[in-house]
Amino acid sequence: MQIFEAIEVREFPYFLSVEVTEGEIVGDVVNNYNSHKVYLLVDHDTKRIWTYNGPNSSFKLQIYGGILASMLRKQLRLFYRVYSLNTYSKDDSTFQEILKKPLAGGRAKTIDKEDFSSMAADSKVGDIIISNPRFSKALDNINEVSQPEEFIRIFLIVGGILYSEQETTETFFNEEKTKIELLKMGRLNNGFTFFNDRNYSTRLIVKDRSIQGIELYIHNYEKVPSVELKIPLIKEEKISREGNINSLIKAFKIPEKLSDDIIPEGRNLQSDDN
Numbered sequence: 001m002q003i004f005e006a007i008e009v010r011e012f013p014y015f016l017s018v019e020v021t022e023g024e025i026v027g028d029v030v031n032n033y034n035s036h037k038v039y040l041l042v043d044h045d046t047k048r049i050w051t052y053n054g055p056n057s058s059f060k061l062q063i064y065g066g067i068l069a070s071m072l073r074k075q076l077r078l079f080y081r082v083y084s085l086n087t088y089s090k091d092d093s094t095f096q097e098i099l100k101k102p103l104a105g106g107r108a109k110t111i112d113k114e115d116f117s118s119m120a121a122d123s124k125v126g127d128i129i130i131s132n133p134r135f136s137k138a139l140d141n142i143n144e145v146s147q148p149e150e151f152i153r154i155f156l157i158v159g160g161i162l163y164s165e166q167e168t169t170e171t172f173f174n175e176e177k178t179k180i181e182l183l184k185m186g187r188l189n190n191g192f193t194f195f196n197d198r199n200y201s202t203r204l205i206v207k208d209r210s211i212q213g214i215e216l217y218i219h220n221y222e223k224v225p226s227v228e229l230k231i232p233l234i235k236e237e238k239i240s241r242e243g244n245i246n247s248l249i250k251a252f253k254i255p256e257k258l259s260d261d262i263i264p265e266g267r268n269l270q271s272d273d274n
Contacts, residue, residue: 006065013116015064027099038065089146151217
């Protein structure tokens with residue numbers, strides 16, 4: 001197994017990869033001490049490139065890691081496939097199996113500045129499709145990714161619609177159970193959206209080069225009061241409902257005889273109740 005770290009640099013191309021040679025097994029590198037880093041794990045036995053985003057890694061570095069993974073796959077002549085190790089929880093057997101794999105050399109090479117000269121000519125490298133996915137399918141893809149430990153999801157954005165989680169109580173005879181359901185908040189307005197009421201951690205879910213959704217997390221030790229939105233939302237209320245057609249016709253019908261009541265001077269034609 002070869003391991004490469006995605007790093008940020010000040011000059012073009014602003015991010016590169018360096019090979020990690022210290023350690024005997026993957027677990028010596030992928031651990032809590034390096035939770036702020038992003039790694040690419042090349043498994044030559046299974047022809048897989050695993051991306052791993054540490055729980056405290058920056059959103060920008062995670063994007064860089066995804067692009068570097070695509071470039072690394074191209075370097076290996078596309079015989080390898082890219083997978084996300086973050087899809088699995090740390091207790092999952094697949095995750096634990098990878099942590100135990102020994103580090104060794106291989107034919108994968110670091111991505112440096114010279115590799116970006118050909119990147120511009122290939123527009124398919126790193127492309128991400130931004131579209132409105134079908135909610136049910138996108139939600140299935142999002143739920144396939146394990147929830148990060150020690151974090152609580154506060155908001156979920158799918159196709160420009162903002163959702164929050166609410167806990168509902170279910171009673172089965174004498175046993176009380178709760179379940180988490182998504183609560184639709186409304187559609188985000190165009191322009192900037194500021195979630196500045198807390199220190200949010202953002203996670204982008206991508207599958208088949210298409211954005212499925214964006215999640216906003218906070219640490220589980222933070223106190224979570226009732227949701228108070230400080231961003232503009234467009235409520236998608238019903239503007240039509242089933243009614244009686246006779247009532248509609250009656251509303252447009254001109255009465256045969258107008259009222260003979262004299263309206264006092266200065267009084268509005270509308271009723272006092274209105």
